[in-house]
Amino acid sequence: MATTNGNRKILDLKRWEFCAPAPSASAAGTFIVSSRNFRQQQLYIVSNTVAAIYNPSEDGWVNIASPALAGTFGAGASGTAGAWSTGATVGVASLTATAGTTSTITTNQTLARDLRGYKIHILAGPNNGLVLDIVSNTVGANAVITVATQASAFSASTIYRLLTPRFYVVGAGTLAAGSFRVYDYATNTWTTLSQTGLPATIGTDGKMVATPSIVDGAFKSFATGTATSATATTLVQTGKTWTASQWINSQVRITGGTGSGQIRTITANTADTLTVATWTITPDATSTYAIEGNDNFLYYMGNNAVTLYRYDITANTWSTLSPGVARGGAPTTGMSGHWVHSADAADWNNESLILNGRYIYSFRGAGGALLDRYDIAGNSWAAITYSPSTETFTTGTKYSLHNGILYIQKEVTGRWFAYDIVRSEMFPWGTMLYPQGAAVIGDTAFDVIYEDGATDIFYVYVLLNTSTVLLRQMVI
Numbered sequence: 001m002a003t004t005n006g007n008r009k010i011l012d013l014k015r016w017e018f019c020a021p022a023p024s025a026s027a028a029g030t031f032i033v034s035s036r037n038f039r040q041q042q043l044y045i046v047s048n049t050v051a052a053i054y055n056p057s058e059d060g061w062v063n064i065a066s067p068a069l070a071g072t073f074g075a076g077a078s079g080t081a082g083a084w085s086t087g088a089t090v091g092v093a094s095l096t097a098t099a100g101t102t103s104t105i106t107t108n109q110t111l112a113r114d115l116r117g118y119k120i121h122i123l124a125g126p127n128n129g130l131v132l133d134i135v136s137n138t139v140g141a142n143a144v145i146t147v148a149t150q151a152s153a154f155s156a157s158t159i160y161r162l163l164t165p166r167f168y169v170v171g172a173g174t175l176a177a178g179s180f181r182v183y184d185y186a187t188n189t190w191t192t193l194s195q196t197g198l199p200a201t202i203g204t205d206g207k208m209v210a211t212p213s214i215v216d217g218a219f220k221s222f223a224t225g226t227a228t229s230a231t232a233t234t235l236v237q238t239g240k241t242w243t244a245s246q247w248i249n250s251q252v253r254i255t256g257g258t259g260s261g262q263i264r265t266i267t268a269n270t271a272d273t274l275t276v277a278t279w280t281i282t283p284d285a286t287s288t289y290a291i292e293g294n295d296n297f298l299y300y301m302g303n304n305a306v307t308l309y310r311y312d313i314t315a316n317t318w319s320t321l322s323p324g325v326a327r328g329g330a331p332t333t334g335m336s337g338h339w340v341h342s343a344d345a346a347d348w349n350n351e352s353l354i355l356n357g358r359y360i361y362s363f364r365g366a367g368g369a370l371l372d373r374y375d376i377a378g379n380s381w382a383a384i385t386y387s388p389s390t391e392t393f394t395t396g397t398k399y400s401l402h403n404g405i406l407y408i409q410k411e412v413t414g415r416w417f418a419y420d421i422v423r424s425e426m427f428p429w430g431t432m433l434y435p436q437g438a439a440v441i442g443d444t445a446f447d448v449i450y451e452d453g454a455t456d457i458f459y460v461y462v463l464l465n466t467s468t469v470l471l472r473q474m475v476i
Contacts, residue, residue, distance in 0.1 A: 002453045002455060003455045004455065005455060005457050007474065008476070015473065016471045016473045017471065018469070018471060019472055020054075020060055021469055022044060022061060022469075022470055024044075024046040024047075024052070024468065025468045026442065026465060027046075027440055027442075028074050028440045028442065029073050029074040029440075029441060029442050030044070030046055030077075031077060031078055031079060031442040031443050032045075032054075032444045032445070033080060033081050033168075034447070035165040035167070035185075036083065036215050037081075037083060037118065037163065037164060037165050038117050038118050038217050039117070040056055040057075040448050040449070041053050041165055041185065042055075042446055042461075043079065043165075043183060044061070045077065045079060045169055048067060048068070048069040048071070048072075049066040049069075050063070050067075051063070051065075051183070056461070064188070065188070065190060066190075067169060067190055068178060068190060069169065069171035069178060069181060070177060070179045071172055071174055071178075072173030073171060073173070074203065075205055076202035076205060077169070077170065077172040077206070078300070079167055079168055079169040079208055080167075080168055080208040080210040080298060081167050082166040082168060083163065083210075083212035083214035083215075084121065084161045084163055084164075084212075084213075084214070084295055085161065085162040085165070085185070086161060087107070087110075087111070087162065087184055087186055088187045088189045088191060089109070090191050090193060090316055091315065093296070093313075093314040094160060094161050095161060095162075096108070096156070096158070096160075097154055097156060097160065100153055100154025100156075101153050101154065102151070102152070103135075103147055103149040104154065105145045105147070105154045105158060106142060106144050107143050107145060108142060109143055110140060110142075111139055111140070111143035111187060112186070112187050113186060113188060114137065115137050115145070115162070116133075116134050116135060116137070118133075118163060120145060120147065120162055121160060121161050122154075122158060122160050122261055123159045123160055123161060123262070124158075125154070125155065126155055127151075127154065128159075128260050129255060132150075135147055135148065163214060164184075164185050164186040165185040166184050166185065167182065168193075168208060169181055169182070170195070170202065170206070170208060170300065172203055172206075173201060173203070174200065174201050175199070175200060175201065175202060176195070177192060179195045179202075180193045180195040181193060193316055194317060194318065197309065197317065198318050199303055202303050204304040204441075205303075205331070205333050205334065205335050205365060205441050206300060206335075207300070207301055207335060207336065207362070208299065208300050209298065209300075209337045210298050210299075210339065211294050211295075211339050211341075211376065212293055212295055213293050213295050216449055219253075219290060220292060220293065220341055220357075221292055222250070222292065222293075222349075222354050222356060222357045223242075223354070224255075224288070224289065224290045224291070225289060226257075226287065226288050227284065227285060227287045228285055230279070230284060231282065232279060232282055233275060233276060233278055233279070234273050234274060234275055234276070235287070236272055236273045237272055238272055240271060240272040240352075241272075242270070242352055243352060245377060245378070246269065246377055247269040247274060247354070247377065248266055248269065248376075248378075249265065249294055249297065249377055249379075250266050250291050250292065250357060250376075250377070251263055251264065251265050251266065251291070251293070252264055252266055252290070252291050253290050253291075254283055254287050255288045255289060256288040257287040257288055258281060258282075258286050259281040259282065259283040259287055260287070262279060266291070292357075293341060293357050295313070297310055297312065297313070298313065299311075299337075299374075301335075301337050301362060301374075302331050304330050304331075305330050306328075306381075307320060308320075308323065308327070308374065309321065321379060322379075323380045323381050324379055324380045325380035326381060327372055327381040328370070328381065328383050329364055330364070330366075331364045332364065333366055333367075333394045334365030334366065334367075334395050334411070335362060336393075336397075336408075337360060338362075339360050340356065340359050340360070340361055340404060342356060342402075342403045343355065343356055343403065343404025344403050344422075345404070345422040348404070357376075358377055359375060359376065360373070361373050361406065361421060363393055363408075365393050365397065366394060367393075368392055368393075369390065369391060369393070371384040371389075385424065388426055391410060391417060393410060394411060394439075395441055396412045396439025396440060397411055398445035398462050400461075400462075401447070402449075402460075402475070404421045404422050405420055405421070406421065407447075407475075409432070409445060409462055411439050412437075412438070413431075414431050414436065415428075415432075416429040417429050432462070434464065436464040436469075437464070437465050437466025438465060438466045439466075440466055444462065444463035447460055448472075457474065458474070458475040459474055460472065460473050460475060
């Protein structure tokens with residue numbers, strides 16, 4: 001029987017429910033990284049040496065291996081989750097199988113977990129372009145992944161990536177080797193990434209933001225179609241009416257036909273033409289495509305500075321961006337940073353002037369109410385006017401974004417607000433009455449979705465300030 005959510009505003013009051021308490025209390029710098037993959041795992045970073053995973057399906061916590069972060073843990077530490085994985089291998093966009101059959105792929109990875117329910121994406125070689133459920137896998141070196149039987153046999157020319165969680169974490173204090181690390185869920189490994197290009201020290205507050213192609217377990221496409229032609233560096237669909245340059249820094253994925261499985265960052269676009277780096281196999285009029293968030297980029301902002309940094313996952317390098325319009329002021333204590341991808345409004349989903357997928361919204365914090373928006377395609381900042389803009393946010397503030405609504409707990413007051421991004425309006429969202437400890441830097445709010453067919457029931461979770469208490473509330 002399908003689930004029906006019969007709750008109604010006014011008729012049904014919102015209620016906070018107690019969940020399993022965290023194994024360690026939140027403190028200065030602690031934060032939670034939310035994965036939008038299958039199972040919606042949440043990574044809780046407690047310190048440089050302590051981390052745990054929360055499984056909302058079971059309402060339970062498990063400690064994992066030490067992050068072994070360098071520096072002095074505290075304000076400025078943050079993280080984000082990627083939607084795809086290359087296991088314990090870093091600085092690459094894909095993995096290559098060592099052997100296969102019509103239903104198995106032999107990897108060069110040491111898988112540590114049963115990954116059934118997650119997916120594998122075939123980028124090139126036999127069965128290119130397919131996204132397949134993992135039916136089972138062996139655990140250990142050169143793990144073998146089993147999928148449904150395909151028409152062609154996988155082989156040593158099969159190129160793939162795992163659609164399993166990967167958690168990127170940056171520490172605080174004086175940065176050194178080990179300050180920026182990634183936890184790979186499939187292999188249960190922590191790996192050090194390059195911190196070169198980030199500031200020498202990180203403090204105050206900060207946010208890392210991803211723009212993944214997969215949201216809530218499925219690809220999130222902002223435009224789809226079938227090419228009418230292509231060249232070595234373009235893809236054309238005659239009749240499109242895109243605005244010039246609107247897709248810069250998004251990615252295009254060939255979903256079917258010639259060249260299926262290829263992914264490229266869009267470097268320019270006209271009304272009907274995308275420009276990309278050279279295709280391995282040039283698409284043609286059989287090629288279907290999807291335009292999505294860029295899987296390869298992460299952004300870091302904060303540290304009481306207007307500087308914005310971008311990480312290239314496959315190159316394992318950081319760069320400092322130079323926006324055409326600089327941010328109007330430095331974000332600091334109690335700041336936010338969220339990529340908006342699913343606002344539910346017709347104009348936000350109009351592919352000829354896309355809004356979803358294009359912007360990162362960021363409250364500056366510091367006891368103020370100022371809100372800024374970064375244009376990923378235009379590489380520029382703008383101040384956002386909203387109403388009422390009288391509530392201020394600083395240390396202890398927590399944020400959770402869902403479908404174009406940013407849910408905000410104001411410090412330790414327990415007062416919650418809902419900022420509607422489409423309407424540019426701040427609404428009251430009730431009060432959580434359970435007492436909290438001292439306000440601390442670090443975002444420990446997240447969201448979880450219960451899905452049953454066409455029914456989505458959405459919960460906001462929050463780990464309270466200086467506390468092990470975890471609460472959740474259904475969004476009515």
